[in-house]
Amino acid sequence: MVVNEEDIAELVSRWTGIPVGQLLEGEAQRLLQMEEYLHRRVIGQDAAITAVADTIRRARSGLNDPKRPFGSFIFLGPTGVGKTELTKALAEFLFNDEESMVRLDMSEYGERHTVSRLIGAPPGYVGYDDAGQLTEVVRRRPHQIILFDEIEKAHPDVFNLLLQILEDGRLTDGHGRTVDFRNTVVIMTSNLGTGDLSQQPFGFKAGPDIEPESGTVSPELSRTVNEALRRAFRPELLNRIDETIVFHPLSRAQIGQIVGLMLGEVQERLAERNITCELTEAGCEWLVKEGFDVSYGARPLRRAIQRHVENQLSRGVLSGDFNDGDHVLIDVNSAGNGLDLS
Numbered sequence: 235m236v237v238n239e240e241d242i243a244e245l246v247s248r249w250t251g252i253p254v255g256q257l258l259e260g261e262a263q264r265l266l267q268m269e270e271y272l273h274r275r276v277i278g279q280d281a282a283i284t285a286v287a288d289t290i291r292r293a294r295s296g297l298n299d300p301k302r303p304f305g306s307f308i309f310l311g312p313t314g315v316g317k318t319e320l321t322k323a324l325a326e327f328l329f330n331d332e333e334s335m336v337r338l339d340m341s342e343y344g345e346r347h348t349v350s351r352l353i354g355a356p357p358g359y360v361g362y363d364d365a366g367q368l369t370e371v372v373r374r375r376p377h378q379i380i381l382f383d384e385i386e387k388a389h390p391d392v393f394n395l396l397l398q399i400l401e402d403g404r405l406t407d408g409h410g411r412t413v414d415f416r417n418t419v420v421i422m423t424s425n426l427g428t429g430d431l432s433q434q435p436f437g438f439k440a441g442p443d444i445e446p447e448s449g450t451v452s453p454e455l456s457r458t459v460n461e462a463l464r465r466a467f468r469p470e471l472l473n474r475i476d477e478t479i480v481f482h483p484l485s486r487a488q489i490g491q492i493v494g495l496m497l498g499e500v501q502e503r504l505a506e507r508n509i510t511c512e513l514t515e516a517g518c519e520w521l522v523k524e525g526f527d528v529s530y531g532a533r534p535l536r537r538a539i540q541r542h543v544e545n546q547l548s549r550g551v552l553s554g555d556f557n558d559g560d561h562v563l564i565d566v567n568s569a570g571n572g573l574d575l576s
Contacts, residue, residue: 265291268327275323276316277495278488282309285477286324290419298476301403306420306474308385310459311481312428314531318381321421325379328419335379336371340388349391354408368395369407377417385422386466393471396420400474422475427455427462456480484532489522492532496539500547504562507551511562517573520566546575 264271268287276283289305292298298305309317322332343349354366368380382388382396398405403416459480463472472478484492497513504511513521525538543564550556556575567574 261294265294271327272320272323275326275495276320277491278484279316279320279481282316282320282479282481285479286320289476290324290328301416302400302474303403303415303418303420306400306476307422308463308472308475308478309421309423309481310426310428310463310479312425312483312531314527314533315481315484316532317423317481318383321379321381321423324419324421328379329377334375334377335381336368337381337383338368340382340384340386340392343388343392346389346391349389349395350408352392352395353405366407369405369411369413372415372418373407373411373413376414379419379421380415382420382422384424386424386426393468396422397471397474400471424463424466426466427459486522489526489532489535490518492535493518493521493525493539496536497543500539500544504547508558509551509556509560509562511547511564511575514563514565516566517564520570520573542573543575546573550575 265287268290269283272283272287286305286307289298289307293304309320311317321335325334326332328334338352343352351364352366352368354364354369372378372380382392385392395405399415399418399420403414405413405415407413460478463478493513497511501511521535521538521542524542525535526532527534547556547562550562556562563576565574565576566572
């Protein structure tokens with residue numbers, strides 16, 4: 235039996251979680267085009283995407299401190315503007331799988347006694363037999379993204395663990411094993427300092443902190459967010475973060491682009507039945523109004539598309555109204571209170 239390069243790559247891929255393609259192919263060109271790839275999934279966050287891409291390129295080219303994680307970020311901004319989506323897109327870019335990440339809801343680690351769940355309880359304590367919810371997943375799969383969601387809700391002892399990860403690239407679990415974090419990307423999300431944004435009217439046209447068409451954040455708001463960050467976190471933690479990134483609220487046009495992305499997913503599923511669909515401009519505008527919420531950003535859009543588009547499509551497919559080769563037009567109905575599919 236002859237063992238070739240592909241066999242070795244496949245074996246290493248199983249151990250590390252790194253896709254075979256990335257082990258075999260030169261990735262220089264791919265890294266140079268990283269922004270283009272991320273923009274396919276994340277709308278309207280140019281500065282955030284550029285900052286993330288630059289950090290990853292520094293690490294890949296060997297210019298980052300090799301003792302620290304591959305990259306570390308704090309994503310700041312209101313709900314539903316792309317923080318989690320960029321995290322998933324980065325996981326897919328780096329590891330060919332958006333599920334190559336562990337998400338830790340920090341609201342579950344707000345009490346001192348809960349912190350030990352991250353690394354496992356020490357000998358003699360309740361829960362010693364339970365593996366650490368953070369350390370065990372990284373020990374088993376060292377190449378992945380770690381998402382600390384709503385980091386401001388964590389107990390201060392969590393920050394002590396983060397300091398060890400960000401400074402030394404390793405952590406000791408409750409069983410005394412050293413877990414290597416140098417091949418992880420650490421992302422923390424927060425909405426600190428962005429509470430006023432949830433009160434902005436649709437389109438963000440009345441707020442002085444946001445430019446009406448682009449949805450970009452003013453320098454004043456950036457300062458407000460960063461001041462809130464400095465009040466909440468110790469300077470030694472902030473100084474170890476590669477990039478602190480403020481995500482701006484989305485403009486009306488950008489929300490329309492997200493509708494287009496989500497409808498593209500529906501079109502892909504319809505293509506399996508050889509059915510195509512088209513959303514009119516008026517239909518898109520109606521979905522934007524129906525599916526956008528100032529408190530939750532673009533998150534309700536997917537439910538709006540399910541309720542007003544996918545439900546009608548499924549009924550049409552099952553009833554035989556939409557068949558192989560059909561083209562479905564999605565437009566606002568005559569009453570202006572829903573969508574018609576024809």
